[in-house]
Every structure is written in C-alpha cells, then in structure tokens.
Amino acid sequence: AQRVTQVQPTGSSQWGEEVTLDCSYETSEYFYRIFWYRQLFSGEMVFLIYQPSFDTQNQRSGRYSVVFQKSFKSISLVISASQPEDSGTYFCALSEPGNSNYNVLYFGSGTKLTVEP
Amino acid sequence: NAGVIQTPRHKVTGKGQEATLWCEPISGHSAVFWYRQTIVQGLEFLTYFRNQAPIDDSGMPKERFSAQMPNQSHSTLKIQSTQPQDSAVYLCASSLAQGNTEVFFGKGTRLTVV
Numbered sequence: 001a002q003r004v005t006q007v008q009p010t011g012s013s014q015w016g017e018e019v020t021l022d023c024s025y026e027t028s029e030y031f032y033r034i035f036w037y038r039q040l041f042s043g044e045m046v047f048l049i050y051q052p053s054f055d056t057q058n059q060r061s062g063r064y065s066v067v068f069q070k071s072f073k074s075i076s077l078v079i080s081a082s083q084p085e086d087s088g089t090y091f092c093a094l095s096e097p098g099n100s101n102y103n104v105l106y107f108g109s110g111t112k113l114t115v116e117p
Numbered sequence: 118n119a120g121v122i123q124t125p126r127h128k129v130t131g132k133g134q135e136a137t138l139w140c141e142p143i144s145g146h147s148a149v150f151w152y153r154q155t156i157v158q159g160l161e162f163l164t165y166f167r168n169q170a171p172i173d174d175s176g177m178p179k180e181r182f183s184a185q186m187p188n189q190s191h192s193t194l195k196i197q198s199t200q201p202q203d204s205a206v207y208l209c210a211s212s213l214a215q216g217n218t219e220v221f222f223g224k225g226t227r228l229t230v231v
Contacts, residue, residue, distance in 0.1 A: 045222035103212050107160035
C-alpha cells in the first residue's frame, strides 16, 4: 500500500511567486517525521526541510516552509519567491520510528516543478 | 566533506551478467541505506545497515540481489544474473545512526541492462 501520496505529478509557477506542493501520508505511529527532498536533474537528492510529528509548529528553513495538518495526515511544502533554479522534482518522504528502521524513508511519487523566468 | 560517493555513476551490463555497485558513506555516518528508483515504481527502499550490520532488507528482491558492508567506509550492492527489469538508478544514502537526523544521498548509479 502506498504510504505517501503526492497527487500533483507536475506544477509550475512564475519567477517570484509562492508555490505550494501537497503531500498526504498514512501511518499508525504516533512519532514520525516527514521530509521534503528536491531531486536535481543530475539525480542528486537534496534535503530541504523536515517536520517531526510531535511539533505542532510548522517548520521553516530559508524560503521553504511547511503547512502541517496532522489530523488530516497531510503536509504541504511552500516555496516563497520561487526562482528558476528551484525547478526540479520534489519528493515527500515519511520516516516512522522503530527499533530498526527509524531513518528509513518511504517516498511519494514526486511533483515535477517548473519555475518560468 | 565529499558527501556520499557512489561508483560507477553509469554501468551497462549484458543480460545475465553480474553488476556490483559501490557506496562510500559520509565519514562518521554509521547508517547506510540503498534505494532503487524507476519511472514505474518510483523510489523504493531496498536495505539498511547500521554499524555495518544488516538491519532491514525487507525491500530487497528475494533472488539475485545482495548487499554487504564489510567495513564502515563502504557498502556494495550486488546483482547477479542481471535482467532488463533491474535497470534503474540505485541510490545510496547515509546518516548518523541516532534518530532525528538528516539522510544524505549520493548521486546514484544508473544501471542499464541490455
């Protein structure tokens, strides 16, 4: 069963606009973390931000922030003032705690974002 | 810090041949993960080592695939008798073993089985 769902296969914006990418997930764990990664055209995965389940405050890191709706098991990545360099595929990933697999990531299918100049 | 290093970046093998993929984790990281990425299946977890010990290989295909971590500075993923459906980008990642830490990815090895 798919644990992480990203329903937007593609997205686009103009330079300077705010972009929101959506993600939903399934877990029965109380403690978990949601990560956002961007995959460059080279294939490299770049860490952007993560949200721990126990923190009710939405995390922020530079131009990246999240909107965490825990009760709906959904989280959105918000990119402010988007730039063409932000183009790439964005992945949401779930990590569930456990004795042996705390850092194992379960990925969504990704959203390919294009930011037009 | 050179990051997670994966070699080779590209590998082409003939059907039925063996392929060995290498990963050098970030120095000091004791957790190493292998993932596979295809267009159809997306990013799939394969296996995970902590302090060189195999912890979880639930994502590994039952046949032909094996992974090892003989020392703390490298891990290998070996595919025997490669098949066209093994064609994928194989990503290695590492992190500190404790929880609440970032996972760093290598640039991947693109395996093509012809």
